[in-house]
Amino acid sequence: MKSIAIAFKNLQRKKIRSFLTVGGVGVAVAVLVSLMGFDEGYQRGLRSDIDKMGFQVLITAKGCPYEAATLMLKGGGGLRYMDQEVYSKIINDPRVAAITPQLVHTVYDPDKNNGQGGLALYMGIHRSFLDLKPWIKFKSGNWFSQDDAEEVIMGYEAAEFEQRSIGDKIFIPGIEKILTVAGIFERTGTQDDGLIFLPLVTAQNIFGLPDQLTGIGIKLKEISQIAGFEEDLYDEPGIQVISMAEVRGTIFNLISSAKVMTNSIAIIAIFVAVIGVVNTILMSVFERTKEIGVMKAIGASRFDIFRIIWIETTLICVWGGIMGNLFAIIAARLVEHMLRGILPYAPSGHLVVITGGLLLSSFMGAIIMGLVAGIYPALRASSMRPIEAIRRGE
């Protein structure tokens, strides 16, 4: 007869009550695991999104950095224009490892979204685009035949969606131009997949924006040179330098207020769960006053009683921990879906990433929670005097 067996049988006595308490702990743990999993997933997703842009610095026309940051991650560069002259100035900077100019343009397409209409994104790019994104492969076709060819290269999803293949003709609504599909990129898992690319010069011509750019992506030879590089460009009129590290910070700021909210919810859930556990165990201690008295009368020491009650509390929290973890794993995709709906910017990939380490630490957390919650009820039980417990514990 072990203390753990006694504790187990006690919990079995009031099955519904024990189950509800376990459920309370489970919900709290699930909320916590989901939130921490989200934190992890979001950081990972954002980092990989930003890494996959291929540049550490982006130069855009002056404007709201928040807007620029979101637009840029969605595939644009902030739709403000700057002179191409800036590009020729920086291209020879010795700190630059790779540099590519971009011109993003949106066109209203009445056929988009199943005939409801919507904006189609076009991006004028230069051959150096591939220097910054060496991982991009052609699924079929090739690069533009000439720098001003009337051709397009389609992102994987854009091509898939419109069922295009090499040689097809593309009509850009409102521009009255017909372009030929020269190539289709492989899937990259980034926003590039949904874009249609044109040669930079062609884009400048057909959209009527000669010598204009929306952004310049730059990869530096040494990431540590970023501060000096930014400073040198500070006096250049009409442009701003955005470092990707800053963008990441900016986006984190955007969601941090939401995180404060959700974290407080998690803390409240845990607090409520702990109170629930303490309440349940205290109630069952009082109900068993007489039994505890009898146990003492047949030789149980304070510590024997303390241990039984402590184990009971911890068992509840261990089950709650297991249940919460399972629940969080099962609900991860659902939570992800809900979060995508409310977040200002959601990176690609899984938004909620539940790692083994997270599961382990939340499980340990649940055990610690049980140990803490059990102290008071266990002390109450162990300090009962046997005779009072037996004679007056009705």
Add this chain to the structure above:
Amino acid sequence: MSTPVIKANNLTKIYKLFAEEIYAVNNIDLEIRCGEFVSLMGPSGSGKTTLLDLMGCLDSVSCGRLEVLGNEVSCARENDLVKYRRGIISFIFQEFLLIPSLTALENVELSLHFSRMTKERKHSLEIMERVGLGHRINHLPKQLSGGERQRVAIARALAVSPQLLLADEPTGNLDTKSAQEIFSIFKKLNEEDGLTIIVATHNPKLGLQASRTIFLQDGKIISKEKSSLFLEMI
């Protein structure tokens, strides 16, 4: 001469109820020797339960001196009293007080567990056989009759091989037949194993089967002559 199992001098227990002081046990001198079978009798409220609780180290002494097996316990603290409850003194209650979530056998094992004794299972089975419940070991208390429950309680008390068995109205909740069975077990334990037993009872027919009867009234032991008067009353 061997040390008495129980030796009380001016033993007193006072309950304070608001301003009133109740002398539940009042200045009792008492000696119980090894191997005695003593019954405690007296009207309701005379202090039988209180005296048993004191001797069983379940309650604290107010004044006077109490020795168990030659050891002074009147000043001992709760933590020191535990060791007397482990394998020296066993208690049997009127309401049986088994742990409802545990089976008959587990109830017996539990006292061995708390008393830090080994071979819990084997020993418990033997004891259950001895009280004639070998066929009821896996029953929960609620699945047993009152007499059977009390026999489980006796098994639980005996499992730790105590030197003193205290029973507070052990037959109070039982019919005449079961009550006599329980008393027969006591007698057998006393005669065959030499176990010292003190039992409080209202039933003179049972109480007088003991080798000695102590009469209590208002917390005091009363003399033989008075007690025979008392016996005639009931």
